[in-house]
Amino acid sequence: MVSVILSENATTQTKYKYGLELKENPVGEFSADKSQALVKVQAAALNHRDVWILKGMYPGIKVGSVLGSDAVGYVIKKSDHNDDTIHIGQRVLLNPGSGWVSDERGPEQTFGILGLLPWAGTLTEEPVWMDMEELVACPTHLSNAEAAALPLAGLTAYRALFTKGLVKKDEHVLITGIGGGVALCALQFAVAAGAHVYVTSSSATKIEKAIALGAKGGVNYKDDDFIRELKKLLGKNLLSAVIDGAGGPLYGVYPKVMRTGGIIVNYGQTASVKGVTYxxxxxxxxxxxxxxTMGSRTEFKEMVKFVEENKIKPVVSRVWDGLNAKALDEAIATMSNSEQFGKLVIQISDPSTSPKL
Known part of the structure; x- marks a missing residue:
C-alpha cells in the first residue's frame, strides 16, 4: 500500500519546487489515552492548497508529509473509549482541520490542516488514525466521489457564507471565481438557503454551468464594463455579500453595487499578493x-447537516480510479491550469470492497 509523500526526489512527473513520491508509509498505533478511530480512505480530493505546497508557496511545508486534506472512508478500528456516535464499518467524513472546536472568531488552539506533518494526509492507501471527535457520519445520498469533494471546500464555503457573510433568504450575493470547489459549494449552499446568487468567471461556459446550478446570472470579471454588466443583472437590487477567494483590484468597485452595511468575505487572494483596496x-x-479560513468542528458538523437536509451533491469535475502516478500527474496539471469545474477526486479503494451496512 502506498501514500503520496511530499519529496525533493519526485518519482512522478509532477515537479515544482517539490515533487511527489508514491511509497509505503506504514500506519502507527493509536494513543491509548485518546478516543481515536482507524479509517480506511475510499476516495480523496485535491485542493489548490496541494499545488501551493508543491510550489513552495505555503507556510509550514515539511518534506515527508502525506498530502491530501479531503476524504471519505469507513472505520475499521476504534479505541475503547465509549463513543456511540462512531462505530466500526461506518462511512465517515474527515474534518480537514484540527485545533478549532467552536469559537466563531478563530481557533482556540494551534490550528492544523490534514496534509502536512504532524497531521495525517488523505492521499493514501494506508488506514489513517483520526480523533473520533473529528469524524462525522457521511450523508447517505452522497457517492464516495461526492463525499470526498465536500470537507474542505464545504467547510470553507459554509463559514464564509453564513458565519462571516451572514447570508439569508432573499438576499443578493456575488460569488467570485466560479468553478473552484469553494465557490461552487458557496453557490449551492446560498441557493439552498434561498438567496439570489450571481457569479464571476472569465469563462462563459463556467457561467452557463453556474446558472444551471441556480445562479441568476454571471459576468466576466476581465471585461472593462464588468461593474456595469453586474448592475444590469442586479436591476434595482444591491449585494448584501460578496464571497471572494481572489482578492485583487475589483474590491475598489464593489461599493458601487453593495448595500449599506454589506459584507465582503475574503477566503483567499490568488489574484494578487498586494492585498485589496479598502x-x-x-x-x-x-x-x-x-x-x-476554513472553520471550526462545530461549523463542520453544521455544514454536513445542512448538506444532508438539503440533499446537496458537491460538483465533481473528474474522478480517477486508483492512487497512481498517472492519476496524480493528470489531476495536478488540471488544477494548475484551472481547467476544472468542480472537484478533482481520486478513487482510492474499490467501492465493492467497502462494508455493506
Whole structure:
C-alpha cells in the first residue's frame, strides 16, 4: 500500500519546487489515552492548497508529509473509549482541520490542516488514525466521489457564507471565481438557503454551468464594463455579500453595487499578493471586509447537516480510479491550469470492497 509523500526526489512527473513520491508509509498505533478511530480512505480530493505546497508557496511545508486534506472512508478500528456516535464499518467524513472546536472568531488552539506533518494526509492507501471527535457520519445520498469533494471546500464555503457573510433568504450575493470547489459549494449552499446568487468567471461556459446550478446570472470579471454588466443583472437590487477567494483590484468597485452595511468575505487572494483596496467608499457605506479560513468542528458538523437536509451533491469535475502516478500527474496539471469545474477526486479503494451496512 502506498501514500503520496511530499519529496525533493519526485518519482512522478509532477515537479515544482517539490515533487511527489508514491511509497509505503506504514500506519502507527493509536494513543491509548485518546478516543481515536482507524479509517480506511475510499476516495480523496485535491485542493489548490496541494499545488501551493508543491510550489513552495505555503507556510509550514515539511518534506515527508502525506498530502491530501479531503476524504471519505469507513472505520475499521476504534479505541475503547465509549463513543456511540462512531462505530466500526461506518462511512465517515474527515474534518480537514484540527485545533478549532467552536469559537466563531478563530481557533482556540494551534490550528492544523490534514496534509502536512504532524497531521495525517488523505492521499493514501494506508488506514489513517483520526480523533473520533473529528469524524462525522457521511450523508447517505452522497457517492464516495461526492463525499470526498465536500470537507474542505464545504467547510470553507459554509463559514464564509453564513458565519462571516451572514447570508439569508432573499438576499443578493456575488460569488467570485466560479468553478473552484469553494465557490461552487458557496453557490449551492446560498441557493439552498434561498438567496439570489450571481457569479464571476472569465469563462462563459463556467457561467452557463453556474446558472444551471441556480445562479441568476454571471459576468466576466476581465471585461472593462464588468461593474456595469453586474448592475444590469442586479436591476434595482444591491449585494448584501460578496464571497471572494481572489482578492485583487475589483474590491475598489464593489461599493458601487453593495448595500449599506454589506459584507465582503475574503477566503483567499490568488489574484494578487498586494492585498485589496479598502477606501472611504467602503467606510461611508459601512462595508466590512472579513477574512475567513476554513472553520471550526462545530461549523463542520453544521455544514454536513445542512448538506444532508438539503440533499446537496458537491460538483465533481473528474474522478480517477486508483492512487497512481498517472492519476496524480493528470489531476495536478488540471488544477494548475484551472481547467476544472468542480472537484478533482481520486478513487482510492474499490467501492465493492467497502462494508455493506
Amino acid at each position: 477606501s472611504m467608499s467602503h467606510v461611508l457605506k459601512n462595508i466590512d471586509i472579513r477574512g475567513s
